[in-house]
Amino acid sequence: MKRIGVLTSGGDAPGMNAAIRAVVRAGIYRGIEVYGIYHGYKGLITGNIKKLEVSDVGDIVQRGGTILYTARCEEFKTEEGRAIAIEQLKKFGIEGLVVIGGDGSFMGGVKLTQLGFPTIGIPGTIDNDIPETDFTLGFDTALNTIIDAIDKIRDTATSHERRFIIEVMGRGCGDLALWSGLADGAESILIPEKTEDIDQICDRLSRGLERGKRHNIIIVAEGVGSADEIAKKIKEKNNMDTRVTVLGHVQRGGSPSAFDRILGSRMGSKAVELLLAGEKGKMIAIQNNHIVAHDILDLLTKKHDFNESLFQLAKELSI
Numbered sequence: 123m124k125r126i127g128v129l130t131s132g133g134d135a136p137g138m139n140a141a142i143r144a145v146v147r148a149g150i151y152r153g154i155e156v157y158g159i160y161h162g163y164k165g166l167i168t169g170n171i172k173k174l175e176v177s178d179v180g181d182i183v184q185r186g187g188t189i190l191y192t193a194r195c196e197e198f199k200t201e202e203g204r205a206i207a208i209e210q211l212k213k214f215g216i217e218g219l220v221v222i223g224g225d226g227s228f229m230g231g232v233k234l235t236q237l238g239f240p241t242i243g244i245p246g247t248i249d250n251d252i253p254e255t256d257f258t259l260g261f262d263t264a265l266n267t268i269i270d271a272i273d274k275i276r277d278t279a280t281s282h283e284r285r286f287i288i289e290v291m292g293r294g295c296g297d298l299a300l301w302s303g304l305a306d307g308a309e310s311i312l313i314p315e316k317t318e319d320i321d322q323i324c325d326r327l328s329r330g331l332e333r334g335k336r337h338n339i340i341i342v343a344e345g346v347g348s349a350d351e352i353a354k355k356i357k358e359k360n361n362m363d364t365r366v367t368v369l370g371h372v373q374r375g376g377s378p379s380a381f382d383r384i385l386g387s388r389m390g391s392k393a394v395e396l397l398l399a400g401e402k403g404k405m406i407a408i409q410n411n412h413i414v415a416h417d418i419l420d421l422l423t424k425k426h427d428f429n430e431s432l433f434q435l436a437k438e439l440s441i
């Protein structure tokens with residue numbers, strides 16, 4: 123293999139740039155050429171492809187987002203769209219591809235692999251919703267962004283003796299809510315993996331009030347529903363006023379944490395190593411601090427492991 127490509131697809135995540143840099147430099151270090159494909163699969167179809175040199179990925183390891191831009195591309199979901207993509211890859215002489223993105227992007231990669239084009243995935247999403255990896259790229263940074271925001275909200279919650287409901291991202295996965303809730307000592311954490319009765323939350327709020335606790339932090343994962351709805355229910359049941367903060371896209375941005383920079387670097391380098399070893403249809407993962415690879419088709423049939431013990435711990439510590 124003499125020439126490979128790299129693209130970012132789906133939602134952006136901090137650490138993607140570190141992974142791009144690693145793919146480019148690990149490739150060049152091993153004597154191959156690396157091409158950047160811009161705007162995800164859309165760029166693959168339109169031929170928005172450019173050779174990347176060592177200096178093109180300088181000064182990006184500390185930057186959030188992705189220098190290759192990202193996009194969603196409906197056309198790539200069609201056979202015709204993928205046929206055009208393969209043509210483009212052939213035209214540029216690209217023989218292998220690294221796809222940095224979420225499970226949707228991996229499906230796209232698998233389809234290319236099935237057409238005989240080797241693809242390796244790197245899990246880049248703040249949601250931590252990918253099976254068989256302890257962490258996805260961007261999760262740690264998003265978690266720290268959330269914690270920073272909650273700390274600030276807590277200051278005002280304490281000063282004004284208010285109850286705050288904070289809605290965080292994660293799609294169908296509750297990890298951002300659970301980990302930030304534990305890290306920030308939230309009184310309640312609502313996640314899709316554990317449907318907690320609104321009555322239980324209201325009881326806890328009442329018990330707290332009896333003990334003289336007049337401020338509370340409740341974290342809601344977006345996969346559970348809207349924080350406004352929860353606020354309405356608490357008002358109906360307990361006649362308690364709450365303030366709602368939806369953190370939104372601030373969670374996706376920012377300079378990547380040291381953890382995500384290192385994770386991106388390790389995963390990017392491993393992806394190149396695997397492509398050069400003739401591997402395909404695999405996703406890079408981190409498990410017990412080891413960088414490993416799993417068959418994508420296999421892991422797409424699985425669900426990300428829910429950390430029950432962390433949930434229990436958060437509950438225990440918020441009595």
Ligand code: ADP
Pocket residue numbers: 131132133163193194195196197198199200223224225226227228229230231233247
């Ligand atoms: P994520 O990768 O973050 O899960 P999406 O699910 O939006 O994001 O997928 C990103 C892109 O991957 C889509 O816009 C599409 O181009 C491609 N993709 C997703 N699912 C498939 C599929 N089943 N077949 C082919 N391509 C797909």
